[in-house]
Amino acid sequence: MSPQSPGSDPVMAVHDLRMSYNDKVVLDGVTFDARPGEVLALLGPNGAGKSTTIEILEGFRHRSDGEVSVLGLDPATADETWRARLGIVQQSWRDHGRWGVRQLLTHLGAYYAPFSTPTRPRPMDVDELLATVGLTEHAHQKAGSLSGGQRRRLDVAIGIVGRPDVLFLDEPTTGFDPQARREFHDVVHRLADLEGTTILLTTHDLDEAEKLADRILILAGGRIVANGSAAELSREVEGRTEVRWSRGGEHYVHAAADATRFVRELFEQHGDAIGDLEVRRSTLEDSYMALVQRFETDPTAGEQPLEVVR
Numbered sequence: 001m002s003p004q005s006p007g008s009d010p011v012m013a014v015h016d017l018r019m020s021y022n023d024k025v026v027l028d029g030v031t032f033d034a035r036p037g038e039v040l041a042l043l044g045p046n047g048a049g050k051s052t053t054i055e056i057l058e059g060f061r062h063r064s065d066g067e068v069s070v071l072g073l074d075p076a077t078a079d080e081t082w083r084a085r086l087g088i089v090q091q092s093w094r095d096h097g098r099w100g101v102r103q104l105l106t107h108l109g110a111y112y113a114p115f116s117t118p119t120r121p122r123p124m125d126v127d128e129l130l131a132t133v134g135l136t137e138h139a140h141q142k143a144g145s146l147s148g149g150q151r152r153r154l155d156v157a158i159g160i161v162g163r164p165d166v167l168f169l170d171e172p173t174t175g176f177d178p179q180a181r182r183e184f185h186d187v188v189h190r191l192a193d194l195e196g197t198t199i200l201l202t203t204h205d206l207d208e209a210e211k212l213a214d215r216i217l218i219l220a221g222g223r224i225v226a227n228g229s230a231a232e233l234s235r236e237v238e239g240r241t242e243v244r245w246s247r248g249g250e251h252y253v254h255a256a257a258d259a260t261r262f263v264r265e266l267f268e269q270h271g272d273a274i275g276d277l278e279v280r281r282s283t284l285e286d287s288y289m290a291l292v293q294r295f296e297t298d299p300t301a302g303e304q305p306l307e308v309v310r
């Protein structure tokens with residue numbers, strides 16, 4: 001993933017975003033930004049407002065209040081040239097069932113040709129695209145006869161055919177088998193590293209978020225309650241490093257706030273009598289559960305997000 005360049009202007013900037021459906025407040029002051037080539041994962045419980053946030057950034061939904069800028073423009077009023085620089089993979093697409101895979105990608109790709117630039121030739125070459133998403137063998141098949149996972153690969157291909165500057169992926173890997181998932185992760189890394197694409201994705205797969213994202217945003221109660229890398233979020237959640245060992249035939253386990261110090265003291269005390277030592281750092285799933293639970297027991301936690309300044 002591309003290193004974040006602190007001086008560069010954000011590709012996306014969201015400040016105090018608010019959204020209500022009738023009387024129901026869904027987003028209650030969401031603030032974050034994204035730099036060029038950054039991969040952000042937006043996590044949160046069902047109904048937290050992740051799709052709503054993405055749809056506002058895509059210009060498909062009008063916000064109630066707040067400031068939003070994507071590629072320097074307000075999505076609510078941006079034009080077609082702006083839209084051509086976005087790639088979108090929604091949770092579900094309208095049906096393209098009767099189209100052949102290659103035919104569909106060629107047809108949709110043609111829309112982007114007038115927006116081609118010397119540095120960003122548009123659209124992507126269809127053969128290259130089919131290979132990238134692993135659909136070469138299915139190029140002549142009708143979209144409607146693809147399996148669920150293959151349809152999702154086609155959705156991803158449709159999202160990137162225009163070589164987007166910004167890519168929105170709403171639960172992109174639903175239905176992917178482990179190999180397709182790994183290949184998709186390679187695609188995301190390539191887009192971010194080689195093409196400088198800025199990517200905002202939602203997923204409920206925390207392992208995937210940890211593998212893909214430079215930065216994780218956790219949305220709960222209408223606010224971003226945590227904003228940092230997986231390692232940074234893990235450090236915010238104390239006492240979660242689990243140390244296991246054996247001594248004199250007995251097995252022990254201890255949750256240590258400072259595991260290095262704990263292990264040092266353990267060896268100082270018992271030396272060679274210690275065996276089977278294991279130190280297990282908290283996973284993103286542990287951090288996520290702790291942070292969401294912390295918010296649920298203290299809703300004001302969202303007023304001071306756990307943000308790590310770089």
Ligand SMILES: Nc1ncnc2c1ncn2[C@@H]1O[C@H](COP(=O)(O)OP(=O)(O)OP(=O)(O)O)[C@@H](O)[C@H]1O
Pocket residue numbers: 021026044045046047048049050051052053
């Ligand atoms: N068009 C709509 N009209 C009224 N309420 C809506 C509408 N769209 C979404 N909502 C409500 O807004 C809330 C947030 O929905 P949203 O789809 O953004 O959540 P999400 O975080 O993407 O959820 P999930 O993880 O289940 O996909 C939910 O309570 C949902 O019922």
